[in-house]
Amino acid sequence: MGVEMTKCPKIECNECQEQYGTNIHSFDLDKQDDVKKGMEIQTNYVWEYEGTCEKCNDNKIKVVVKCWEYPKGFIEDKDCEGEGCKIIEQPILEIKMD
Helix, strand or coil: CEEEEEECCEEEECCCCCEEECCHHHCEEEEEEEEEECCEEEEEEEEEEEEECCCCCCCEEEEEEEEEECCCCCEEEEEEEEECEEEEECCEEEEECC
16 A cells, blocks of 8 residues: 555746646655554655746746555545645545555
């Protein structure tokens, strides 16, 4: 089991207001930490994307998607933050069955 991002966030550039969807292959799964929480293990996931705006190519953009799986097989919480952009559509995160 684990969590996968099945749809990436859609963003709007803070400089030129261009709206576009991010590419799932542009995100790196940077961290996957296991933390003991009560009798179970909580798994924390962090996906990061860094680049420039597709239209103005001037504005630096960073998107960070975080997810906490607890207990195993359930998404307890998630968060999506952007720098240099607004998140206009949240990502879709799902439990993947091995």
